[in-house]
Structure formats: C-alpha cells, structure tokens
Amino acid sequence: MHSFHYRDSKLHCEDVDLGRVAQEFGTPLYIYSAGTILDHYRRLDSALASLDHLICYAVKANSNRAILKLFADAGAGFDIVSAGELFRVRAAGGLPDRCTFAGVGKSREEIEYALDQGVYSLNVESEAELDYINQIAGAKNLRAPIALRLNPDVDPHTHEYISTGSHENKFGIALEHAAAVYERAATMSNIRIVGVQMHIGSQITETEPFAEAIRKVSPLVSELKAKYGIEFFSIGGGLGIVYESSLASGSGDWWQASKTALSIQQYINAILPELRELKLKILLEPGRLLAGNAGVLLTRVRYLKQSGQKKFAIVDAGMNDLIRPALYHSYHEIVPVDEPRSSAREKIDVVGPVCESADFFALDREMPELQEGDLLAIMSAGAYGFVMASNYNSRPLPAEAFVHGNKFALIRQRQTFEDLIRGEVGPTF
Numbered sequence: 399m400h401s402f403h404y405r406d407s408k409l410h411c412e413d414v415d416l417g418r419v420a421q422e423f424g425t426p427l428y429i430y431s432a433g434t435i436l437d438h439y440r441r442l443d444s445a446l447a448s449l450d451h452l453i454c455y456a457v458k459a460n461s462n463r464a465i466l467k468l469f470a471d472a473g474a475g476f477d478i479v480s481a482g483e484l485f486r487v488r489a490a491g492g493l494p495d496r497c498t499f500a501g502v503g504k505s506r507e508e509i510e511y512a513l514d515q516g517v518y519s520l521n522v523e524s525e526a527e528l529d530y531i532n533q534i535a536g537a538k539n540l541r542a543p544i545a546l547r548l549n550p551d552v553d554p555h556t557h558e559y560i561s562t563g564s565h566e567n568k569f570g571i572a573l574e575h576a577a578a579v580y581e582r583a584a585t586m587s588n589i590r591i592v593g594v595q596m597h598i599g600s601q602i603t604e605t606e607p608f609a610e611a612i613r614k615v616s617p618l619v620s621e622l623k624a625k626y627g628i629e630f631f632s633i634g635g636g637l638g639i640v641y642e643s644s645l646a647s648g649s650g651d652w653w654q655a656s657k658t659a660l661s662i663q664q665y666i667n668a669i670l671p672e673l674r675e676l677k678l679k680i681l682l683e684p685g686r687l688l689a690g691n692a693g694v695l696l697t698r699v700r701y702l703k704q705s706g707q708k709k710f711a712i713v714d715a716g717m718n719d720l721i722r723p724a725l726y727h728s729y730h731e732i733v734p735v736d737e738p739r740s741s742a743r744e745k746i747d748v749v750g751p752v753c754e755s756a757d758f759f760a761l762d763r764e765m766p767e768l769q770e771g772d773l774l775a776i777m778s779a780g781a782y783g784f785v786m787a788s789n790y791n792s793r794p795l796p797a798e799a800f801v802h803g804n805k806f807a808l809i810r811q812r813q814t815f816e817d818l819i820r821g822e823v824g825p826t827f
C-alpha cells in the first residue's frame with residue numbers, strides 16, 4: 399500500500415495531489431489517509447487472528463470523529479483516558495462496552511459518566527482510586543468492572559516523557575503489590591474484577607521490552623484467572639513507527655520505509671507464544687502505530703532568512719500546531735510537495751512563526767533548496783499532532799482533511815478569530 403508518494407512530480411496521499419487539498423482548504427492543514435489507517439488496523443488484526451483479541455485504538459493519538467468512526471465501523475474498541483474521549487467515541491458511533499478507561503486521575507464526574515455509559519473496564523492506577531470507584535459505584539447500586547494497571551518495571555528504551563512502565567513514573571501499581579490489591583478489590587461489594595492491564599511506554603522500537611513485560615506479568619495473570627475468573631489481559635500500546643524515510647532523499651516511498659521499523663509481524667511473533675498460553679482475551683491499545691504514518695501536516699514557506707551562517711525557512715505552521723519537535727526533540731521528515739528538480743541540498747532550519755525559540759520543525763536539516771511560497775509536508779504527523787495543538791499566540795487551530803482513494807474532504811474546519819474568544823466572559827463584578 400502506497401499512501402504518500404510522488405506521482406507526476408507531485409506528492410500524493412493515496413490518489414490525491416496534496417497541492418490540490420492545500421489549495422482548497424489552506425495551510426497549515428493536517429491530512430490523513432483513511433486507507434493507511436485501515437490497512438494498519440487490518441494487518442494488526444489479522445496477525446492476531448489465532449487469539450481471542452480486541453484492538454482498542456488509543457483515542458488520544460488522534461481523536462477526530464471521522465477517524466474514530468473509521469475504527470468503530472471496522473469493529474475496533476477504544477482505549478480512552480478521559481470522559482471527553484468517551485463522549486467523542488459515542489459521537490462517532492463507537493460502543494461503550496468496547497471501551498477501556500485508563501488514566502491516573504479520573505474525577506468523580508468521569509467515573510460516573512463511564513459507569514452510566516457502561517464501559518467494558520475502568521483501568522485502576524492506585525488503591526485510592528479503587529476505593530473511590532467502589533464508593534461511586536455503591537451510590538449507583540452497581541458493580542464497577544475494573545482491571546488494575548500493573549507497572550512491570552521494565553525499561554522500554556524510549557524518550558523519558560513517554561516511558562510509563564518503570565517504577566520511577568506515576569503510572570500503575572507495582573507488580574509486587576498487585577496480588578494484595580486484587581485481594582482487597584475482591585472484597586469490595588461494588589467492584590467486579592474483569593481484567594489486568596499494563597502499558598510500558600510509547601514509540602518503542604524493540605520487541606524485547608514488550609516480551610519482557612509480558613513474561614514478568616504472566617504468572618500473576620494466570621493466578622488471577624484461576625482466582626477471580628478475569629476475562630482479559632490488556633498489554634497496552636506503544637509500538638513505535640519510523641519517522642525517517644527514504645522519501646526525502648528522493649527514492650522509494652514513505653510506506654515502504656515505514657515497514658522497516660519494528661514490523662507488526664515481528665512484534666506479534668515476539669509476544670504471541672506467551673499470550674497463547676494464558677487462554678484469555680487479549681486487548682491491545684495501539685495509537686501511534688495505527689495513525690502516526692497515516693498523517694502529514696502541510697505548511698507553506700512564508701519567508702527565507704539568512705542570519706550569519708544560518709539559513710531559516712519560516713513556515714506558516716508553528717509549535718502550537720505540532721509540538722512534538724519542541725516537546726520531545728522528535729524528528730519529522732519534511733518534504734516539498736512539488737518534487738525538487740535538482741538534487742542540490744542546503745542546510746536550513748525550518749521554523750514556525752510562534753514567539754519561542756523551541757518553535758522549530760527541523761534544525762540544520764539537509765533540504766532541497768526552498769523558495770518562498772513552497773508547500774512542505776511534515777511527515778508522520780498523524781498521531782500526537784492535532785490532538786496536542788493549542789491556541790498559543792492566539793493562532794486558530796488548523797483544519798483537518800481526510801483522503802480515501804481519489805476523494806478528499808474536510809473533517810474539521812479551520813478555527814476563526816471568533817472561535818478564539820468564544821467562551822470568554824465578564825468579569826461581571
């Protein structure tokens with residue numbers, strides 16, 4: 399499947415010329431390939447065919463309703479981390495009994511909403527939260543379905559901000575305390591134990607941390623199955639994607655390159671034998687893997703600027719639109735939508751208009767020679783892109799568009815200036 403590639407010297411997403419989409423909807427603009435998202439989902443789903451399983455798409459990676467609807471229609475479940483995400487899933491036609499609700503700081507309102515909607519499981523991250531859920535479910539006279547999120551204490555070898563499965567971070571319950579907490583949970587009259595959950599981090603590109611975490615937790619999972627008849631074991635998400643491709647060097651295509659990361663098959667091969675032994679329903683919660691390489695952020699070069707030895711391309715997207723480079727120093731490939739005619743390269747910083755030095759997309763990057771007005775695609779922006787966008791510097795949120803085959807459509811309007819002040823009131827004193 400070729401989702402982003404040059405055809406007649408124009409960058410296409412599936413069969414759509416990205417220049418046309420930019421012309422129609424303006425920039426900065428997020429564009430997602432529905433075909434790619436579905437392809438990723440189906441390949442993961444079929445690799446798991448020999449197991450009783452459910453893929454719960456991690457909504458926080460990209461929560462546009464059109465994307466959630468795509469997953470709901472494909473039969474996926476959802477991993478949510480707030481009541482707002484549950485609301486979005488419902489608005490997209492997703493089923494609450496396929497939703498698992500994670501997060502270290504659920505509020506009373508969120509727990510009540512999740513119970514009223516009938517989520518499959520509330521994934522509990524502390525004893526205090528367990529007590530609180532028991533109390534809230536008691537007031538409603540029902541039993542809350544729960545799984546404990548275990549912290550297996552493995553090092554996923556990823557950026558410290560997206561590592562979640564070691565004892566040094568706030569997530570989950572330590573493995574050695576888990577049996578005791580389950581024992582307490584079993585005595586609570588408004589709690590129903592339904593599963594076990596873990597999630598060790600994001601953008602993980604080796605199989606071993608996943609396999610190690612499963613090996614560490616499996617004995618306890620078997621014990622819990624025997625004791626409490628749990629239904630599922632959720633192994634979380636975290637599969638990494640490739641952010642660097644051969645597209646920028648003018649050869650190959652994006653999709654081919656992305657296959658050389660940790661492939662879906664390698665990942666499944668590493669974890670399948672152990673999981674099969676458990677004879678339980680296995681839940682996976684991928685976000686980035688499904689959406690990351692399916693999206694780009696289109697931006698236009700506003701100005702070129704030479705400052706001493708340095709050259710800058712100032713583009714119309716900023717860190718408020720895509721914060722990953724500023725927040726994680728993450729690498730995103732950047733390619734011109736019009737295929738460069740010459741192979742000449744120059745070193746350049748690609749920066750946004752926001753008043754922060756962290757507002758960059760690439761530093762000292764070898765790029766084709768750029769001109770003012772050039773359209774650029776910032777690749778692999780489908781996950782943790784728009785969802786982390788803000789109005790910083792009073793910049794309206796960018797638009798989002800969907801491509802499927804030779805069709806494209808807007809799925810979120812660009813914000814207007816009026817949107818910026820909507821909801822601001824008073825003061826009335």
Ligand SMILES: *Cc1c(COP(=O)(O)O)cnc(C)c1O
Pocket residue numbers: 456458459477479500501597599600601634635636637683684685686687781
């Ligand atoms: C963020 C998150 C995920 C998804 O992580 P990816 O790296 O996008 O796959 C899955 N499960 C939980 C609990 C999460 O917080």
